[in-house]
Amino acid sequence: MTQIHKNNVQEVLRKLDEIYGTTKEGFYHQQDWQLLIAIMLSAQSTDKQVDEVLPALFQRYVDVGDMAEAPVEEIESYIHSIGLYKNKAKNSKLCCQQIVEQYNGQVPDTMEKLLTLAGVGRKTANLFLSDAHGIPGITVDTHVFRIARRLGWAKGKNPLQVEEELQKVLPEEHWIRINFQLIYHGRAICTSRKAHCEKCPLEQFCPKIDTDKTGNGQTEKL
Numbered sequence: 184m185t186q187i188h189k190n191n192v193q194e195v196l197r198k199l200d201e202i203y204g205t206t207k208e209g210f211y212h213q214q215d216w217q218l219l220i221a222i223m224l225s226a227q228s229t230d231k232q233v234d235e236v237l238p239a240l241f242q243r244y245v246d247v248g249d250m251a252e253a254p255v256e257e258i259e260s261y262i263h264s265i266g267l268y269k270n271k272a273k274n275s276k277l278c279c280q281q282i283v284e285q286y287n288g289q290v291p292d293t294m295e296k297l298l299t300l301a302g303v304g305r306k307t308a309n310l311f312l313s314d315a316h317g318i319p320g321i322t323v324d325t326h327v328f329r330i331a332r333r334l335g336w337a338k339g340k341n342p343l344q345v346e347e348e349l350q351k352v353l354p355e356e357h358w359i360r361i362n363f364q365l366i367y368h369g370r371a372i373c374t375s376r377k378a379h380c381e382k383c384p385l386e387q388f389c390p391k392i393d394t395d396k397t398g399n400g401q402t403e404k405l
């Protein structure tokens with residue numbers, strides 16, 4: 184049975200801080216609801232693609248009520264360069280309607296309430312809570328899921344299980360930044376197609392679990 188490895192945590196975290204830094208520039212926004220929408224738009228898209236559409240989008244929709252009342256086709260026209268834009272436009276409008284009607288125009292600040300909003304899953308909610316309120320949370324996307332398993336920090340079969348395992352393994356001050364650090368690492372070196380261990384700065388600390396597989400065996404949508 185696969186073991187959880189905890190003895191490499193401090194060395195790996197120190198290396199990740201050194202290579203990828205400890206902070207990441209956030210999305211362009213002026214209000215909390217705009218940050219939430221930006222995070223929703225970033226699912227399965229690059230931050231660069233999202234950054235490119237945000238200024239025009241938020242010049243058109245200044246208040247949450249503006250987007251709640253906008254025709255979906257109009258929202259689509261601002262975000263059509265982003266993947267899954269039709270679905271995201273529909274969810275953006277619905278989400279804003281819910282914020283106006285159920286939360287008095289204020290984005291809720293708990294996981295439980297955020298999960299009631301259209302298009303908001305645990306990943307989006309965790310990122311929002313950490314970016315907007317500094318509330319520590321571990322966002323498990325496809326890169327975090329894969330690399331946490333390869334590093335031996337988790338063996339869960341879905342993102343929620345991995346999130347709970349990582350909460351036990353990682354010091355709380357690393358919960359927020361582990362997400363972008365492992366995304367960068369997952370894109371550059373420990374990719375889903377192949378773990379490039381021969382050029383990985385974590386190589387000496389890593390048990391390289393399941394690197395002969397894709398490591399993407401999650402059973403739930405991320």
Ligand code: SF4
Pocket residue numbers: 330333334372373374378379380381383384385386387389390391392394
């Ligand atoms: S040593 Fe290999 S498996 Fe471990 S983090 Fe680096 S690339 Fe991934």
